[in-house]
Amino acid sequence: MNTTAKALIAAGALAVLASPILAQQRRGGDRLPQSCRAEIVKLCGSDRSQLRSCLPEKVSELSEGCRTELRSRMEGRRGGARAGAKAPAPQTLAYGSDSLQALDLWVPQGAKSAPLVLYVHGGGWKRGSKNSATGGSMPAHMLAQGYAFASIDYRLVPRNTVEEQASDVAAALAHVLKRADSLGIDRSRVVLTGHSAGAHLVALVGTDERYLKKVGLSFADIDGVMPNDGAAYDVAGQMSAGPKMMAETYVQAFGTDPARQKALSPTLQAAAPNAPAFLLLHVQRPDAVAQTKALAEALQRGGSQAEIGSFPGEGLRGHMEINRKLGEPDYPATPVMDAWLKKVLG
Structure with missing residues (x-):
């Protein structure tokens, strides 16, 4: 996996795990499947600084489904930001x-x-x-x-x-x-x-x-x-x-x-x-x-x-x-x- 893809997934993980999604306080929207949340926490914990260093190195250990979920959310967030600006x-x-x-x-x-x-x-x-x-x-x-x-x-x-x-x-x-x-x-x-x-x-x-x-x-x-x-x-x-x-x-x-x-x-x-x-x-x-x-x-x-x-x-x-x-x-x-x-x- 190239450096850009690793960075994208790490950013996606930071975005979703630093929000109320991990605690399941939001309904619908951006919530990750429980299995993917569990994978990320087991692999790297939920601390932001820990995720930042851990995910780029260990992203290949996540399941393909979880990597896809994270990429999907990050792409959506980037698109939404552009829409609001224009x-x-x-x-x-x-x-x-x-x-x-x-x-x-x-x-x-x-x-x-x-x-x-x-x-x-x-x-x-x-x-x-x-x-x-x-x-x-x-x-x-x-x-x-x-x-x-x-x-x-x-x-x-x-x-x-x-x-x-x-x-x-x-x-x-x-x-x-x-x-x-x-x-x-x-x-x-x-x-x-x-x-x-x-x-x-x-x-x-x-x-x-x-x-x-x-x-x-x-x-x-x-x-x-x-x-x-x-x-x-x-x-x-x-x-x-x-x-x-x-x-x-x-x-x-x-x-x-x-x-x-x-x-x-x-x-x-x-x-x-x-x-x-x-x-x-x-x-x-x-x-x-x-x-x-x-x-x-x-x-x-x-x-x-x-x-x-x-x-x-x-x-x-x-x-x-x-x-x-x-x-x-x-x-x-x-x-x-x-x-x-x-x-x-x-």
Whole structure:
């Protein structure tokens, strides 16, 4: 493992272990799995100075799953810091009674009818935050394009179910659209987007209309869906062929009942009707590539326009990079996204 990777993981460990996460005082968000916390404490203790010297030397002794968890959190924190520096402060709205049913909203100054792009964070359905997973440049970039941008929190597994998470996505959208006039948003021009687990959730809401109907909406209220580097569009297929390190996460989210797994699989829910247009982004992760291709084909059979955007990047690094860099003008996916949004939103 190179020096940069060791430093990244050590910084990630410092960030998470120096916070209330280790004591499990925070719900959801950035909490590490208990097994990973136990590994780190057993290896290096929980003292900050001890971690700083211990982790770079002993990081290779952590399990691959724990190293991945730490890298993921550190990348998310770095992206969130950039986002806050480039965009004005958002307004925060509650769309439900749970503390995680909240969203941050940016609207172009003086806008009266800005199209809305609503973003759903990733995190394995069990963690993540509207604060740290929006990507470095998306809020400011969306504002510069004349779009309103919303980033939502949603209730997390295991306390809540994936079905409830999809319901939260629909409820957050309904909350904003009901207040569209006062917020300066055009309720007739809407795109949903999300990364990783968030990609799965927006694809599910875009293929199973039941979630929208529960809150008084329908596919007619969505112009497009842009899932970003998801790999669980066919849940059973991913659980069978996907990375073994994710097996526990998938079982926790989707269970073992084949009927439930099918109901939560956008690819298997993509028979018409669906949202009218999709842009499916992915990097070069074999499972994401295969799952994206299968979803696009299912959507096309169902009568939706489905395009694929394929970009450089491998493994976790590529997976995090496409979230962190999307919106940066020199990142290859940004002009593809911009052209598609302009076509879909007008």
